[in-house]
Amino acid sequence: MTQLTVAPIEVALCTLSGSAGGEEELWAFRLDEAAEIVKPPTITRVPRVDPSIRGLFLLRGRLVTLIDLGARLGLRRLHPELPWLAPQRRAIVLAHVARRRDDPRLGAPRGHRREEQELLAIGVDAIVGVERVSRELRAVPPSGSELVRTSRGPAFLLGAAALAFPPRREEP
Amino acid sequence: MSLRDPGRGDGEDVREDGAEFDAHASVREAGDGAELYTHASSEPGLLLESEFLAEAQEIVDAASRTLLALDEARSRGDASPLLLGDVFRAVHTLKGLAGLFRPGLLGTLAHEYEELLQDLRLGRTPLDGEAMDLLFRGIETFGVLLAAIEAGLPEPEPEVRALLAALARSRNALGRAKSDHDGAVKLESWALDPNILAVLTEYEEHRLRLAVASGQRLFRAEVRFALATLDDGIEQLKTRLIDLGEIVTYLPTGDGDDLLSIDLEILVVSRAPVDLLAAALEPLGARLEEVRRRDETLPPPAAPAEAAVLRDRDRDDAAETGETRASPGGDKHLAVVDEGREGRSAGDRNEQALERVPTVRVAIDRIDGLLDVVGELGLLPFAVARLESSLRQNPLTRREAGELSRLRRSLERHIGRIRSGILATRMVPLAQVVDRLTRAVRQIAREGEKQVTFVATGAETELDKLLVEELTEPLLHLVRNAVDHGIEAKATRERLQKPVVGTLALNAFQKGNQVVVELEDDGAGMHPEALVARAIGLGLISPEEGRTYGRNEAFSLVFLPGFTTRAEAGPLSGRGVGMDVVKTNIAALGGTVEVESEPDIGSKFTLTLPITLAVLQVLVVVADGTTFCLPLANLEEVFPLDVNAVRRSPLREMGREIQEVLPHRDAPLPLAPLGTLLFDAPEAGDARTPSLRERLRPGFVVVANFPGKRIGIVVDAVDGQQGIVVKALPAALRSARSVLAGATDLGDHRIGLVVDLGAVVDEFVREARPRLSPLAIEERL
Numbered sequence: 006m007t008q009l010t011v012a013p014i015e016v017a018l019c020t021l022s023g024s025a026g027g028e029e030e031l032w033a034f035r036l037d038e039a040a041e042i043v044k045p046p047t048i049t050r051v052p053r054v055d056p057s058i059r060g061l062f063l064l065r066g067r068l069v070t071l072i073d074l075g076a077r078l079g080l081r082r083l084h085p086e087l088p089w090l091a092p093q094r095r096a097i098v099l100a101h102v103a104r105r106r107d108d109p110r111l112g113a114p115r116g117h118r119r120e121e122q123e124l125l126a127i128g129v130d131a132i133v134g135v136e137r138v139s140r141e142l143r144a145v146p147p148s149g150s151e152l153v154r155t156s157r158g159p160a161f162l163l164g165a166a167a168l169a170f171p172p173r174r175e176e177p
Numbered sequence: 178m179s180l181r182d183p184g185r186g187d188g189e190d191v192r193e194d195g196a197e198f199d200a201h202a203s204v205r206e207a208g209d210g211a212e213l214y215t216h217a218s219s220e221p222g223l224l225l226e227s228e229f230l231a232e233a234q235e236i237v238d239a240a241s242r243t244l245l246a247l248d249e250a251r252s253r254g255d256a257s258p259l260l261l262g263d264v265f266r267a268v269h270t271l272k273g274l275a276g277l278f279r280p281g282l283l284g285t286l287a288h289e290y291e292e293l294l295q296d297l298r299l300g301r302t303p304l305d306g307e308a309m310d311l312l313f314r315g316i317e318t319f320g321v322l323l324a325a326i327e328a329g330l331p332e333p334e335p336e337v338r339a340l341l342a343a344l345a346r347s348r349n350a351l352g353r354a355k356s357d358h359d360g361a362v363k364l365e366s367w368a369l370d371p372n373i374l375a376v377l378t379e380y381e382e383h384r385l386r387l388a389v390a391s392g393q394r395l396f397r398a399e400v401r402f403a404l405a406t407l408d409d410g411i412e413q414l415k416t417r418l419i420d421l422g423e424i425v426t427y428l429p430t431g432d433g434d435d436l437l438s439i440d441l442e443i444l445v446v447s448r449a450p451v452d453l454l455a456a457a458l459e460p461l462g463a464r465l466e467e468v469r470r471r472d473e474t475l476p477p478p479a480a481p482a483e484a485a486v487l488r489d490r491d492r493d494d495a496a497e498t499g500e501t502r503a504s505p506g507g508d509k510h511l512a513v514v515d516e517g518r519e520g521r522s523a524g525d526r527n528e529q530a531l532e533r534v535p536t537v538r539v540a541i542d543r544i545d546g547l548l549d550v551v552g553e554l555g556l557l558p559f560a561v562a563r564l565e566s567s568l569r570q571n572p573l574t575r576r577e578a579g580e581l582s583r584l585r586r587s588l589e590r591h592i593g594r595i596r597s598g599i600l601a602t603r604m605v606p607l608a609q610v611v612d613r614l615t616r617a618v619r620q621i622a623r624e625g626e627k628q629v630t631f632v633a634t635g636a637e638t639e640l641d642k643l644l645v646e647e648l649t650e651p652l653l654h655l656v657r658n659a660v661d662h663g664i665e666a667k668a669t670r671e672r673l674q675k676p677v678v679g680t681l682a683l684n685a686f687q688k689g690n691q692v693v694v695e696l697e698d699d700g701a702g703m704h705p706e707a708l709v710a711r712a713i714g715l716g717l718i719s720p721e722e723g724r725t726y727g728r729n730e731a732f733s734l735v736f737l738p739g740f741t742t743r744a745e746a747g748p749l750s751g752r753g754v755g756m757d758v759v760k761t762n763i764a765a766l767g768g769t770v771e772v773e774s775e776p777d778i779g780s781k782f783t784l785t786l787p788i789t790l791a792v793l794q795v796l797v798v799v800a801d802g803t804t805f806c807l808p809l810a811n812l813e814e815v816f817p818l819d820v821n822a823v824r825r826s827p828l829r830e831m832g833r834e835i836q837e838v839l840p841h842r843d844a845p846l847p848l849a850p851l852g853t854l855l856f857d858a859p860e861a862g863d864a865r866t867p868s869l870r871e872r873l874r875p876g877f878v879v880v881a882n883f884p885g886k887r888i889g890i891v892v893d894a895v896d897g898q899q900g901i902v903v904k905a906l907p908a909a910l911r912s913a914r915s916v917l918a919g920a921t922d923l924g925d926h927r928i929g930l931v932v933d934l935g936a937v938v939d940e941f942v943r944e945a946r947p948r949l950s951p952l953a954i955e956e957r958l
Contacts, residue, residue, distance in 0.1 A: 049920075049928040050803050051906075052855035053913045061910070061920060061928050066549060068920055068928070070909045123907045169909040 013139045016153065018160055019097060019129035021074060031160035032074070032129065033138065033153055038165045040098040040124060042132060046071075062126070069098060069124040072168055096126040101165035125165055133157065229278040230327050231538055233271055237319045240267040241612050244316060248309050248619070258298065258384065264312070265294040271319070282337045283322055289344045290315045296348060300383045310623065311347055313616055314340060320613075366470050367395060373428060373442070381426045388423065388446035396422075396445045396454060399430065400463035403438050410461070414443070417457040422447025444468075541642065544603055548902060551596045558592070561585040604639040604788075607685050607694070610649050611636040614656050618681060621660040628678040629664055631656075635685035640692050644786060647766055648694075651759040655696050655782050656681065658756070663700030663780055673777060675699065692788050697781040703774040705731035712740060718885070725844075732772045736760040736884040760884060764935050765918075769810050793903050797896035797929055798879065801852030806901055806921060806929040807890070813880040815895055820875060823848060839878065839889055846880065847941075850891040854937050855916055886938050899923070903931050916940070 016033035046062035048071055057076035062069050102122050138153040140162070153162045240263075247260040272287035293311065296302040318333075318340045325332050364374055364386060377385065389395055402410035411427065418424055425444040443463075447454055455465045562585060568578035611633045618631040640648070664670075664679035671677060676699075684695045709723045712734045718726075726734070734740055738757040763770045768786035787793060795806035796815070823837050824845070838845035878889040903919040910917075918933040 047926065049930065050801075050856075051910055051913050051917070051930065053916055054910050055912065058910065061907075063922055063926065063928055066922050068904055068907055068922075070907045072909070123909065125907075125909060169907075 013137045015137050017132055018134045018155055019132050021129055031157055033160040033162040034097055038099045040100045043096050043098060045094055067124060069126050071126045074127050094128055094130055096128050098124055098126045099165035100124055101169055125169055229274060230323060233274055234323055236267050236271045237316060238609055240264050241316045244312055245615055261298050265298055268294060282332050286337055289341055293344055293348055299379050367468050369468055377426060385425045393446040393448050395468040396465055397468050398443045398458055398463045398465045399440060400461050401438050401440050421449040421454055421457055544599060547599050554592050558585050558589045603641050605642045605645055607638045607640055608636040610645055610652060613649060614652055617653055617656055618660060621657055625661055627660060627664050629660055629681055630678055631681050633683040638685040638687055638692055644766060651762045654759050659698040663698040665701050692786050694784040699779040702776040702778050702780050704776050708734045732774055733884045793901050795899060795901055797899055798892040799894040800892045804927050804929045806931045807934055811881050811883055811934050813882045815877055815879050818876050818878045818891055846889045848889045848891055849941055854941060881934050881938055883935060883938055886942055888938055
């Protein structure tokens with residue numbers, strides 16, 4: 006397989022327990038997408054969405070969509086009762102620009118499109134460091150992630166846009 | 178721990194899954210009040226396009242208004258050249274814009290349209306009903322084309338091509354039927370210098386012919402202006418003559434002997450006595466003489482009484498641009514004169530601009546951004562209030578608590594003012610919709626061969642900009658229906674001794690936080706019994722249900738999907754689609770529509786809308802631990818649920834065979850818990866799920882009322898009524914849009930999910946049928 010090396014980027018490294026095999030895996034998020042780290046907020050459940058979406062919370066008046074990374078990546082079974090955002094955990098807030106059609110029910114003219122920055126949050130166990138990593142452009146499963154080498158070992162680098170839109174999953 | 182990024186390398190923009198990233202942010206641990214600063218890039222090209230579209234739309238709107246005025250003037254027999262000139266200039270500008278920003282169909286259409294206008298101005302083609310139809314059709318097509326461009330849809334090419342063909346056809350056909358006035362008059366028979374006649378532009382010549390043909394007298398004046406003050410001089414000249422006559426042309430004579438001044442020869446047509454004109458021009462030092470026919474010695478007879486007085490402030494400057502002229506006596510001042518003309522036209526525009534308050538055009542997203550900020554500001558008083566109460570606990574700080582409370586109240590007041598100020602910037606008058614409706618009525622009446630007068634009052638009533646846009650389609654539909662179904666044919670009206678010309682009246686006014694738009698026609702009206710019978714005939718309701726329908730319920734049948742009073746679809750309406758869409762659209766805007774009718778007297782539709790979409794009145798409820806906002810528009814009442822009163826009903830109700838109902842106001846009210854409606858996917862519930870009654874907890878019933886559907890929504894708690902600012906759901910939650918219209922910050926750290934009640938109720942009714950019918954069949958067996 007051809008490998009392309011691209012310029013190094015800075016990432017925040019996070020651990021996430023509960024992965025398959027019980028091991029702790031390392032996840033990396035681009036710093037230029039990361040907006041801030043928040044303590045577990047109060048979550049509002051949203052109907053009719055992918056089960057990996059935990060709901061919404063407010064960050065200074067803005068709506069943030071909270072995504073359960075484990076569930077999104079299909080790494081562990083869903084336990085609705087699991088305190089997946091325990092007090093010691095953190096949510097890393099990522100910003101991405103979404104292009105969308107406005108909902109005419111909110112009064113937008115039909116077909117009106119706009120680009121708007123939207124916020125996503127990912128629940129993680131801990132943020133263990135920030136470092137500059139070099140990348141090899143080689144996509145690995147889970148889709149939308151790529152592998153980067155860090156001082157702590159290999160980590161999956163995840164982009165906000167890939168996380169924002171759940172992949173179509175087959176019905177069980 | 179600080180995650181602050183020391184130096185981001187640029188040029189690492191990586192695209193994944195085709196999505197674009199544009200997020201810059203500083204990262205800090207939360208809780209220290211860190212500001213989130215992010216900025217999204219905007220593409221300059223896109224911005225220009227939106228500016229262009231907004232401007233183009235404004236031009237088309239203005240042209241439309243002028244055309245309506247022209248049509249009205251024409252029906253009085255006074256087609257002012259001024260109005261035609263205005264439309265011409267507007268379309269000329271549009272053509273220029275299109276050339277710059279959007280080469281293609283728009284430019285082509287603008288060009289052909291301009292050509293037709295030019296022919297009309299020059300009298301090459303008569304300004305008759307047919308020409309007016311084409312002009313209006315053009316306005317519609319411009320609108321459609323611009324909307325398509327804005328929505329990023331393909332241009333409606335067939336439609337535009339059809340119009341282009343019609344324009345070409347009419348210009349050919351109309352061109353042959355050359356207009357009456359010209360030609361008949363031989364300008365050569367006036368004692369005019371042939372050199373002057375030779376340099377008149379086609380438009381000037383047309384105006385001149387028209388004037389003398391209508392019996393106006395022709396005057397020639399010479400006036401000298403200093404070059405330095407030429408613009409002012411000409412402006413004065415125009416002002417002095419504006420009420421007396423029309424200046425056909427100004428020509429430099431080239432006789433002037435000094436280089437600092439210029440002699441102009443002016444041709445004026447007028448009905449005014451010569452001494453009045455002379456007096457008006459005297460202060461300018463102008464010499465005035467009447468130009469008589471070569472074959473007459475007496476002044477021409479007095480003007481025919483029926484001819485209208487034409488006032489034209491010669492504002493056709495734009496039209497002349499690019500036309501070359503030669504002065505009769507030499508061309509040394511030519512450039513100067515042309516500059517003068519342009520200068521004047523600029524002066525005109527300034528004059529007009531001064532009459533109005535200067536305005537700016539703002540993208541609605543920016544206003545929304547400000548509203549978000551104000552939303553956050555609105556939270557501050559809550560925090561201050563908490564601080565206040567803790568200060569109040571301590572006797573030492575009680576005084577400060579009082580002071581703080583005063584400051585907080587002041588803060589609240591100011592935030593309120595900022596908020597209403599921002600909301601006010603989104604307000605536009607309803608007039609822009611009214612213009613479109615007026616055009617539509619005109620067109621529909623013509624096509625359906627009906628005579629209708631459209632009267633609009635309250636067009637100045639202000640509404641949220643986006644609301645006005647969304648209101649256009651429903652209103653157009655109602656107007657179409659009123660003219661097509663409401664207003665009777667002429668013969669019928671005569672037999673009923675009604676005025677031959679039908680009336681369609683629109684009345685808009687503000688009522689508290691709402692705007693009411695009434696649309697009333699004096700047409701055939703509707704019989705409640707006939708509506709019920711029709712609905713039964715169409716299988717929309719059962720005969721038993723039909724018997725229970727009261728007068729108002731009967732009228733509301735017209736909003737049922739599939740309802741039509743016509744056996745066959747007419748050319749304009751009557752296909753059985755539409756009224757339900759009107760109702761749904763209005764409901765989606767948080768409004769209601771009601772209908773009242775009297776046979777042979779007429780029908781009246783009353784639309785009630787929130788004044789702005791930014792604030793939606795909702796009932797805040799809690800179900801399954803989640804806070805929801807139910808738009809008040811379709812809510813009827815709220816009462817505590819008595820679980821013991823819930824029955825399984827054997828009645829057929831809205832197509833359901835069996836369901837939990839609550840006897841309520843002498844009709845069984847179907848019940849559905851909100852949490853179940855929203856969170857349980859439709860396939861999750863089947864006939865074997867535990868009965869509702871087993872799942873019901875003590876709570877409240879919120880009665881939602883939609884045409885033909887009335888259900889009791891069960892919630893755990895009711896938190897009262899509130900005005901909210903609705904935010905769109907993030908793109909990541911787009912699958913929830915089937916049942917949610919948005920979300921809101923309730924101000925107390927809670928998110929309220931705004932429920933699309935219409936969709937939820939529809940789904941409830943729809944899902945109930947297939948699921949329960951097999952069971953019903955089993956029972957019958």
